[in-house]
Amino acid sequence: MTSPDNTPHGEADTARAAQTFTELGLDDAVLKALKDVGYETPSAIQAATIPPLLAGRDVVGLAQTGTGKTAAFALPILSRLDATQKTPQALVLAPTRELALQVCEAFERYAAHLKGVRVLPVYGGQGYGVQLSALRRGVQVVVGTPGRIMDHLNKGTLDLSELKYLVLDEADEMLKMGFAEDVETILADTPDDKQVALFSATMPPQIRRISKKYLNDPEEITVKNKTTTSVNTTQRYLVVGYPQKVDALTRILEVENFEGMIIFTRTKNETETLAEKLRARGYSAAAINGDVAQAQRERTVNQLKSGKLDILVATDVAARGLDVERISHVVNFDIPIDTESYVHRIGRTGRAGRSGVAISFVTPRERRLLTAIERATRQPLEQMQLPSVDNVNATRLTRFDDAITEALGQTSRIERFREIIGHYVEHHDVPEADVAAALAVVAQGETPLLLSAEDERAQQRRDRDERDRERTARTGERRDDRGPRKFDRDDRGARSERPERRPRSSERPMSSYRIAVGKRQKVEPRQIVGALANEGGLSREDFGAIQIRPDFSLVELPADMPGDVLGRLENTRIGGKLIEIRPDRGAPARRSFDDDRGDRRPPRRSYDR
Template identity: 75%
Template sequence: MNDEQDQTDVTDAPPTFAALGLGDAVLKALKDVGYESPSSIQAETIPTLLQGRDVVGLAQTGTGKTAAFALPILDRLDVKQKTPQALVLAPTRELALQVCEAFQKYASGTRGVHVLPVYGGQAYGVQLSALRRGVHIVVGTPGRIMDHLDKGTLDLSELRFLVLDEADEMLNMGFAEDVETILADTPDDKQVALFSATMPAQIRRLSKKYLNDPVEITVKNKTATASNITQRYLIVGYPQKADALTRILEVENFEGMIVFVRTKNETETLAEKLRARGFSAMAINGDVAQAQRERTVNQLKSGKLDILVATDVAARGLDVERISHVVNFDIPTDTESYVHRIGRTGRAGRSGDAISFVTPRERYLLKHIEKATRQSLTEMRLPDVDAVNATRLARFDDAITAALGQGERVEAFRDIIGHYVRNHDVPEVDVAAALAIVAQGDTPLLLDPAAERARPTFTDKAARTERPGRGEDRFDRGQRRPRHASDKAMKAYKIQVGKRHKVEPRQIVGAIANEGGLSRGDFGAIKINPDFSIVELPADLSPDVWKRLENTRISGKLIELSEDRGPRGGGARAPRSGADDGPPAREKKPRHKKNRDDD
């Protein structure tokens, strides 16, 4: 960047979004989702982008940068133009989907806006059909965008806006060459916004080469969560989450609680499970009518309802002082959502509690949250049998004490019990025990310690399915990682990138997982050689996965996945003779030259 370019240090945000120059349709959408005032990055970036300037935004995840670029793009969109006007590049399919959902949410007040996510792991047919019908905004990963450019199925000739989201992460994952190729294949007069948590030399070079006199906007990293909120996490396998939540609900002393899940369907499913276990719970999500939502929230405020199971969108703008606890049943994939979620508790200066369920595969998300908020979360132990039983006895005692306070009713029942004792010659304490059985029903009041000790703990169950999360594949280049303790059959595969291409294990895992639709737990040992690498993947890769990986690139080079048949010391056995060698490597096609000057 030039020394003369603007340097802006964001400090104070204006009080409203209306002051930033956004149109009525976008402002209405913001009001509908409960946004009241812009964050620092939004306050500085939105007016700058509305003026048509290029922007370099230095901000951590969780500062609200998605809205910072999405809102001005939507405000200036021409819905009559059917070819893509905006392209957002994201390093992972998870982030691409999240950005796409944000665009759709902010576009709710503008009719006819079409947003398309483009990423590996989704069938080409869905994407091709949408592109033929016409889309205004494309949000995708560099590998799949390059694929469409190669095939000539993505027309960027009339592109007006391009966003690089988490640019440093994209470069770290080996997408540098792809990103530069995409930038070169787009019109010179487009407006570019680049967002990055850091500013390494490679990002500065990219900015200087492809951005036009950009305004640099810096948001200083501040602790984004309130100090009066106690933040804890529990490592638990996904199938055990409902049982773990039940244990916590029994022991925690809470007034009102919001339990956050990722999907609309899960809100209803979990609320129903909680009601079946005796808890007062209701669900709200984007499909719940406004009148019903208001009734449910009022019930939570008045104490008629104790637990609200909600999605992020449904809980936006929710302000109920009675909420003492927030539980992230599904931990959010971005810190911005985490901060918004736990901000529902600890209101009006009161203390609050936030508990996050983390599966072993999601440990990397926990690290991202701690890094972005600059606060450590405390690991908690699931309440044991003794703690649960002690709580149940205490509540049983409280119920008896409360009933004894109802003088007239107690007097009436005393006569009835006395009549039974006289006629059946049974001690009063036995009658009381029998009445407790009637009240309790078939469910035992107390857990059986012996039976509970014989069962695997929640942590044990979680450990059985533990897989490394993103960011946990940190082993030396060229070193093999030990095989996971798993029943999954693994096989050695060969990819045509190695040490001379400057690849690292995390780049291999990131690219293949994103494009192939695999999870991080599908990877075994990785061996990086000078000209190729050997990767252990599931032995039963489907034809669909093979097809997705045909066009996958790492450091700009096609990986050309095939089964490994060569001997290698300490490696996996070669497959049996006659085993399927997978689809042949795709013949390289000349790069799609659209939008470049013809030489």
């Protein structure tokens, strides 16, 4: 079987990415959204996968995370959706809630100009009320984890009878986490005439079996990326929240000894916004993107080459083919979503034997992209710390000293000012050192030369306030004297308040919980962690010892775990079997869950229609 570019064995070469999205046959509204975000050239997996999906073919795509496969299935699905149909037409299964949220955000971004199209994330850890309300209003695309999707199907709250498209994203990861039975159940219980796209980094026997059983003559496409980076380029990354990116960038610009720099953002609008913020902070910066006329682009690049401009803020497309010897640094203000873009970006520095530096900003939710880049380039990225106040002050003092040394070399001008200073000292009886300090104040202006601890604390307060505003806008949480709190709305619109779960520490007390699956069900610890983490919104740090017995298993979880977390875990299934989680009291394994529940947890709420 061959891919659309007729490469043998279904291998899609990165050369396919030379065409544009316009040539692939996508809907005009989808193309408009792509133009808004600055995407013009598809990656290899996108160029090879979109045409067969638009033609109605089932597809098996073998590609690593970070190759742009989300757009590979999202764009053709959105191009064929019927916005008038209120029941789900597309279902995307993802192994983790983090990936489900990323996929959902991508769908929403690409559907910006499609009227009436609604996308819903469905995952463990989120209240049922939000999901049920959205399903009643009508959604066209559902993105979720297998466990929570199965839960809705068992309750009868998710109608997939009119499903047209089903995507298995990172199928090998779902199997590793123990979702194989759930995935097969979902595949079997959805319409036979649906179109299926399966994406996986590897092709283990179980994935091959699922493909043969549930996909109809699929087109198999394998992407092998030519991802190599220059050995002359030092690659580092900084973990930073989105609201802090501009301030973090400013700190880095203060301490890095750069000559010329390109800063990459994902969207055209962000290039203009960031360039303006940098100019306001005193840096010589300009933006180029797909909307900038060619003549203006050439003028800007020439200014960068001549030294009249130090910083260029650009999108991927605008910077393709750019070769400026002065570029010593590349900063990924937004980490790219595919490894090919990363390689192209940092290739703007470290060229022709010159040394270069590449720094990538990574938000906590983007660590998966970082891992994919390291795997694809076979080069680890070194984590860096945000420059401290002392680092910034040391750099400022060094530059101040250098400026004085340079000025002392201008002998004729020094002599003229020496006479002026001498006249002032003679008539005002002020020591020369004080006059020099006063002149430094005049030259410095209102901006202090050195940062203080109070400046740092004030900045931290501004950062925290900005994070809180972003959190409130995104999730409904707000911060008060008791810490972060979240407000959920149930089906009646009532407000209920619950504290946010505390992070685990090494001294955090743990309690043992019993679940009704064990060796007889061939359960493994990774399946338990995967299922409980997804449905309960837990992290790996929340798990202690796991003991698997013949008919049940014991799992250590935080003793102060809120009752609503246990409530969310009540309907969790592993291998299709309800786990019936309850605190372990050393009781017989067959004892009824309800008999031992008592008052330790709130009563189960029913959302059945």
